Amino acid sequence: MTIAQRNSLQAIPAYKQGATPGKHEQAFKLSSNENPFPPLAAVTASLASELGAINEYPNAAAPELVGMLAERFNVAPETIALGAGSVEVAGQLIHATTNPGDEVMFAWRSFEAYPILTHVAGATPVKVPLDASGAHDLEAMAAAITDRTALIFICNPNNPTGTVVDAAAVDAFMAKVPAHVLVVIDEAYVHFNVHGDSAIGLDFFHRYPNVAVLHTFSKAYGLAGLRIGYAIAPPAVAQNLRKTAIPFGVTAIAQRAAVLSLENEPELQVRIDELIEERTTLVAALRGAGVELEDSHANFIWLNTGERTSAVDASLRAAGIWGRAFPGEGIRISIGSAEANKLVASAVIEALLESPAHV
Numbered sequence: 001m002t003i004a005q006r007n008s009l010q011a012i013p014a015y016k017q018g019a020t021p022g023k024h025e026q027a028f029k030l031s032s033n034e035n036p037f038p039p040l041a042a043v044t045a046s047l048a049s050e051l052g053a054i055n056e057y058p059n060a061a062a063p064e065l066v067g068m069l070a071e072r073f074n075v076a077p078e079t080i081a082l083g084a085g086s087v088e089v090a091g092q093l094i095h096a097t098t099n100p101g102d103e104v105m106f107a108w109r110s111f112e113a114y115p116i117l118t119h120v121a122g123a124t125p126v127k128v129p130l131d132a133s134g135a136h137d138l139e140a141m142a143a144a145i146t147d148r149t150a151l152i153f154i155c156n157p158n159n160p161t162g163t164v165v166d167a168a169a170v171d172a173f174m175a176k177v178p179a180h181v182l183v184v185i186d187e188a189y190v191h192f193n194v195h196g197d198s199a200i201g202l203d204f205f206h207r208y209p210n211v212a213v214l215h216t217f218s219k220a221y222g223l224a225g226l227r228i229g230y231a232i233a234p235p236a237v238a239q240n241l242r243k244t245a246i247p248f249g250v251t252a253i254a255q256r257a258a259v260l261s262l263e264n265e266p267e268l269q270v271r272i273d274e275l276i277e278e279r280t281t282l283v284a285a286l287r288g289a290g291v292e293l294e295d296s297h298a299n300f301i302w303l304n305t306g307e308r309t310s311a312v313d314a315s316l317r318a319a320g321i322w323g324r325a326f327p328g329e330g331i332r333i334s335i336g337s338a339e340a341n342k343l344v345a346s347a348v349i350e351a352l353l354e355s356p357a358h359v
């Protein structure tokens, strides 16, 4: 006798984590866009003292962190809603805005979790293909809006292609979005985006009543393992995000680490600048050798390997590079340490250009 379960889950793929090399393998894990730097010394030193209080629940309102974020972004504290990683907040956004069968739109390919979270919430995902350069096709997205559309994600920069949306194009898009539809600008990689024409989520949040922004401490701030992210959303939405959140999902340690990270932003900025420089060097090395790829504005690059993806991925793994392959489409490789990036350059050139017979 099988146990009764929700039928629709059979059709939903489980979220697939970026692959990790075995312990004894000489390899770099560049599959999850993690920060290659160790946590800040100020963060690790202070967290030890928090451990003595883990017998208590955290303060779910996280007043210190919320206060700092509100001040930093010049928003009211009630617009901020925290979650155990921005992926949890993305799920909350879907739960907070959709009724069963409502549509959640996003570009595709984009962040893997969007369709899964949408299905789990009982809503319907609407995937609008990226354009040929891997960028959001905002005109096609506007044309795909129906009377069931409840929520639209714009991933900027886009995971996995690294492209950005232009501020002017988002303004033109917003003119076509009905006022009751929430547009979420997911800025998980915003710190690595130095493109002058890019849309800036907070700017849109301040100018449109139906825009929310999604931020995380996982990437530029290097706190992926502690799970903390947040939305800045219209107050009525933020209130419903708190209702749909799992109680006490954000630990006191995560809150403290986030506060310390904000206090130590200059030190983090040095690391961010270094990663951006590494990205520039890597892209230049690949292009110099004849590899074609788009500019990336995030902490990863995207190789448009199409049908050759699985073979190229196998060659890269043999060389010690564990990226994230999407069979039939391409491979995303995170920017790692300088040593890792050098190996990425040589391994990609070898796999794509020097031994193409193998791929």
Ligand SMILES: Cc1ncc(COP(=O)(O)O)c(C=O)c1O
Pocket (backbone or CB within 6 Å): 032, 033, 084, 085, 086, 087, 088, 111, 155, 159, 186, 188, 215, 216, 217, 218, 224, 227, 228, 229
């Ligand atoms: C676009 C995007 N949004 C959100 C997330 C979620 O990150 P986290 O839950 O660690 O904050 C990710 C993680 O890879 C991402 O790529």
